[in-house]
Amino acid sequence: MFDSLSEKLGGILDRLTRRGALSEADVDAAMREVRRALLEADVALDVAREFVDNVRKQAIGATVVKSVTPGQMVVKIVHDQLVATLGGDAQNSGNAIDLHAAPPVAIMMVGLQGSGKTTTTAKLAKRLTERQKKKVLMASLDVRRPAAMEQLAVLGRETGIDTLPVVAGQQPPQIARRALDAGRLGGYDVVLLDTAGRTTLDDEMMNEAAEVKRSANPHEVLLVADSLTGQDAVNLARSFNERVGLTGIVLTRVDGDGRGGAALSMRAVTQKPIKLIGTGEKMDALEEFDPARIAGRILGMGDIVSLVEKAAANIDAEKAARTAEKMRKGQFDLNDMRDQLQQMMSMGGLGGLMGMMPGIAKMKSQIAAAGMDDKLLKRQVAIIESMTPQERRNPDLLKNSRKKRIAAGSGTSPEQINKLLKMHRGMADMMKAMGKGNKRGPMAGLGQ
Ligand code: GDP
Known part of the structure; x- marks a missing residue:
């Protein structure tokens, strides 16, 4: 996903590292190029500006360490700034799914139709079952699209995860409460609520999500966003965070050829961590989001x-x-x-x-x-x-x-x-x- 950004940053920084000394003007020129590369990768304007300002400040103030060229120092500063923008050190970035609550812990999934919400719900259920030995129940709250309910049931059968039986005529908040009751009675640790999406951001979807949130009081509210939609994904995250309140973000289709801007902007714009990334269609293609690893992938200058x-x-x-x-x-x-x-x-x-x-x-x-x-x-x-x-x-x-x-x-x-x-x-x-x-x-x- 980050190929093009990676190539551009690599080129800019490579030129810097080959120079012996750097003047403030050299750093400024390089930072203008970095800013352009970030914008071309769809990084939000404010985020790109802040990124470059921070790097510039640190680069000008840095004492150059013996046996390292000024350009190499700049690479390290850019790397650290990438990690910080992506959410900081993995242990402290709050990117683990939080299950610290009385069971059944409710996790609500929100997002647009087609973003990968239902697939991600099943992937997450599988992950919690296999890695954390949790007993998980999934429920589809999409009352408008019977096909969506059926899709979750099919994925449930495929992964061996239980799904809440469908009862015709119920509204989403009612289904959410029924899911939690079933979770309690059935001794489930986690209940995943797959809410209905729409093809575009609309009030009805937001209101419905807010209502489900009020009635289910979920411990996590995860936005599933398609990284291929770039800036739109960031706007979506901002709206959902303001209207519904999020605890984290799952970025899907990171295996695609998106330009990476969404990953870089999400945290800064919403102040909410990217917790997981979807890296394929298969049920185990879901990974933890590790800022340092992603920064390394973007920069490719680990040595x-x-x-x-x-x-x-x-x-x-x-x-x-x-x-x-x-x-x-x-x-x-x-x-x-x-x-x-x-x-x-x-x-x-x-x-x-x-x-x-x-x-x-x-x-x-x-x-x-x-x-x-x-x-x-x-x-x-x-x-x-x-x-x-x-x-x-x-x-x-x-x-x-x-x-x-x-x-x-x-x-x-x-x-x-x-x-x-x-x-x-x-x-x-x-x-x-x-x-x-x-x-x-x-x-x-x-x-x-
Ligand atoms: P929903 O409408 O948001 O519930 O979206 P779906 O879960 O039905 O997903 C839509 C399509 O995207 C399906 O074909 C999924 O297999 C696919 N998909 C979901 N997540 C990923 C991902 O991380 N990578 C890739 N390549 N495809 C994905």
């Missing part, structure tokens, strides 16, 4: 991305060694503190791994005792960044008037600055003690 990641890790190690040296000399200033705090954030915050910096494990307990969470970490960094370089090197300069200025600059209060300074003194003292107490250097005693 450069990992090269830059490795180089950045080396830089962190060098920084750690420099900090260790400063610790030994008792010169731990606010710049060092900021580096430590930022490193903690980049390693997944306080909950993450903290093996990188010497002494950090000890510091962790101190920080936790001070009641710090990730939001606080960010605030501390903001305070330090509002200081002048001199102040960072010499915190003794910080008298009341300077504290007021920094508080205003960082949106905090002088008390919060005092807290930060106290913490810095605590860290510096601890590090000095660690540095002195060990003749072989501060790192030797750790990790034992």
Whole structure:
């Protein structure tokens, strides 16, 4: 699906990576081309603009890491921005189907006729049955098209999933309630409600979906959207999200030759995750949506991305060694503190791994005792960044008037600055003690 976009981005970035140095004008020119490539791939205008602005800002602000060319840095920044636009890291993107509710958990499927809704309902039922060992019941709520009801029944027989028997004359909300009752009585874990679609976006369909939602109170409302329809799929998602309320999106026909814009715009426009993608007509052609994998597919420059990641890790190690040296000399200033705090954030915050910096494990307990969470970490960094370089090197300069200025600059209060300074003194003292107490250097005693 992403072939054409992939080819264009590849060409633009390839040219950049072959250059030794990059000027701001080079980056700007490349970003104009990236923007054009995104628009040609049907990415929504706002999304393309924001994408390019973010990349540009990061590219201009980035310190180029040793052994990596500026162009390669840009590739990595574009890659990371693609992942972020597609929904971020898979674990945190909220793209798993949420079944955390009392059974039977209702999942409602909405979308246009022909988008692949009924097929996706059966695929999802099969997936939940096989992979998560759930007992699933499917119900068709399409009272206008007996053929749609029959189609779900046929798919049910084909996949061995139960379907709710059809009772003539019932309205969709009634069928939904009957399905949930049958789900409860029959000991089902999940009830999938396949609502009626129309060929175009219309009020009647929206009202009906909203009514079913009210009566069934589903845990998930998934929009099934055809990726081949590009911008239309994005508009559809926006309307459904506003009128009915979605919890996620399933993009179908990703195996087709769509231009990929829908995948890139959906999340940004609706703030709802793409949870699954349909990759074929067969019943097992349904995959989890993994932003990093899709970004890799779009960019196809995985080796450069990992090269830059490795180089950045080396830089962190060098920084750690420099900090260790400063610790030994008792010169731990606010710049060092900021580096430590930022490193903690980049390693997944306080909950993450903290093996990188010497002494950090000890510091962790101190920080936790001070009641710090990730939001606080960010605030501390903001305070330090509002200081002048001199102040960072010499915190003794910080008298009341300077504290007021920094508080205003960082949106905090002088008390919060005092807290930060106290913490810095605590860290510096601890590090000095660690540095002195060990003749072989501060790192030797750790990790034992
Ligand atoms: P509905 O009207 O939205 O319920 O759509 P259907 O479920 O009947 O699907 C319409 C057609 O699209 C069927 O022929 C499906 O096999 C096909 N289809 C659904 N999902 C996919 C997909 O991810 N890839 C491909 N290639 N075809 C799909």
